[in-house]
Amino acid sequence: MGPHQSAHGNHAGDFPVLFSNDGYAKMCFFTNKFTPSEAIGHSVIIHRNPDDYRTQPAGDSGKRLACGVITEA
Numbered sequence: 009m010g011p012h013q014s015a016h017g018n019h020a021g022d023f024p025v026l027f028s029n030d031g032y033a034k035m036c037f038f039t040n041k042f043t044p045s046e047a048i049g050h051s052v053i054i055h056r057n058p059d060d061y062r063t064q065p066a067g068d069s070g071k072r073l074a075c076g077v078i079t080e081a
């Protein structure tokens with residue numbers, strides 16, 4: 009379980025799959041689960057494999073490759 013006791017696949021932080029090229033990635037998406045200001049101070053983790061949005065607890069997304077804290081630009 010996670011935020012608001014929902015299963016993985018429905019968490020506010022279950023982001024779309026991130027694609028990268030030569031070590032660089034950029035992503036933009038729309039959500040009605042939080043506002044940009046609510047994300048500040050939270051962390052983000054990038055996993056090695058795509059998220060299947062079903063397997064608990066982390067979508068069978070593999071090793072954690074990187075993490076960081078979301079800050080205001």
Ligand SMILES: [Zn+2]
Pocket residue numbers: 010015016017018019021022065066
């Ligand atoms: Zn989740």
